[in-house]
Amino acid sequence: MKAHRKQPLYLAFLLHRISGLGLALFLPLHFYVLGLSLQGDATLDRFLHWSQQPLMKFVEFGLVFLLALHFFGGLRLLALENMPWSNRQKNYAALAVAAAFFVAGGFLLRAF
C-alpha cells in the first residue's frame, strides 16, 4: 500500500468500499434464491437445506459481517456529513468495526 494511505481513516474508506462491493455482488444471488419461491416452496427449501452445511454458515457469517460493517461505517459517514464536526473519527471508525464483529459474532453463535 502506498505510504500516504497508511492511516486509519483510509482503511475505514477501503473497508466501506470493499464491503459495499461485496454486498453488491451478493445481492443478485440473494434475490435469485428468494425468487425460487416463485417456483414453489420445494425449490426454495432444497436450496435452504443445502445452505445448512457448516461451511455455508461461515459464508453467511461473512455476509452478515459485511452488512454490519457497511451499516455501522455508513452511520459514521452520515453523522460526519450531517452533524456538527467531531474530531474523534478514528475512534468512531474503530467502534464501527467492533460493533460489526459483535453483531456477526452473535449471528454465528446462534447459527450452530
Added chain:
Amino acid sequence: MLEIRLYLAQRISAAIMAPLVLLHLGLMIYAIQGGLDAGEILARTRGSLFWGSTYGLFVIAVSVHTALGLRNIMREWLQLRGMVLSSLSWLFFCGLAFAGLRAIAGLVGMS
C-alpha cells in the same frame, strides 16, 4: 446539478435503509436458530402487506444505493465516464430492482 442529486439520492437511500438494515440483521439472528426453512419463512410472508411493503421499500432503496455506489467505483477505479458510466449505473439499478421485487412477489405471493 446532477452530482448533488446523486449525492442526495445516495444519502437519503442510506438513511431510509438504516432502520431496515437493523430490522434485517435482527431478523437474521432470530431466524437462523434451528436452521432456515422455506415453510417457516413463507408462513410469515405470504399475504403480508407489512412484509411486502417494508421489503419493497428496502429493495428500491438498496437498488438506488448500490447503483450509485457502483457508479463511484466504476468512475474512480475503472475510469469510466459519460454514457458508458450512466448506462451501466441504470442497468444495475433496473436489474436489482427487478430481481428484488420479483423475489418479494414470490415471498408475499402476489405472483
Added chain:
Amino acid sequence: MSDSSTASITVHVWRGNSEGGSFDEFQVPQQPSQTILDIVTWIQRNLDAGLSYRFACRVGMCGSCAMMVNGIPRWTCRTHVNKVMRDKQLTIEPLRNLPVIKDLACDMSEFFAKWNQAQGQFQGSTTRDEKIAPISPCSPEREAANAAIECINCAICYASCDVVAWNRDYLGPAALNRAWSLQNDVRDTAGESRLAAVAGDAGCHRCHSQQGCASYCPNELNPTASIAGLKRLTASDFLRRRYRSRHA
C-alpha cells in the same frame, strides 16, 4: 552527536520531467537538527548543481517547498530528517497529483486555477472609506471561518488526496477548504455563486472523507471537515430551492 559528521544518509532523489524520470542516489552527511530541505540544498550545492527544487522562506510560511518524503507529502523546511528517516535511507520525490516541471519542482498552475474555480476570492460590497465590519470573534460563523484560514497553499493536501488522483477535475481539499472559509465570512457577497461552483461534477460531493488531507496538513487544518460543511450547505440550499420553485 560525536558521530554526526561521519554518518551518512543514502538519499534517493527523483530526477526527470513531465515525460518521466528515475531516481538518483546521493550520500549526504548527517548533521544535527537537519531538515529535508537542508538535505536537498546540500545535494544541489555539493553534489549536483543541476538539481531543481523550489523553496523560499525556510520557516514554514510560504508553502513552496512541499515534496513527497518516503511517500508522504511534507513541508520539507520543517520536517526533521531524524523524524522521517528509516534505516539511514530517504526517498524524495515531487508532489503527487501535479505535473512535474523538473526534478522536485511541480507546476502549481492547476492547483491555483482550481482555487479560482472554487471562487476562492473574497467578494465584498463596501469600500475602504466605510467603517470596518464589526464581527464578534466568538460568533459561530467567525469560528467556522477561523478553523480554515491558516492555509499556506503548499498543496500537501492536494498531493495526499486520492479523489484528485481518480478524478483529475476534482477541485481538491485546499480550494474547497478556502470556499468554506469564505462562505462563513459574513461580509462576503458571492455566497450563492460560490455554492454553485463547489456543487458541480468536480465539487465537494466527490469527497470520500478519507482525511488524508487532514492527516498531513502541516498547519493541522481539516479540509474534510470544511468539505462536510459545504456538503450540508449545498444540500440544504438545493432542497430549499426545489421547495420554493414548487410552492412559488
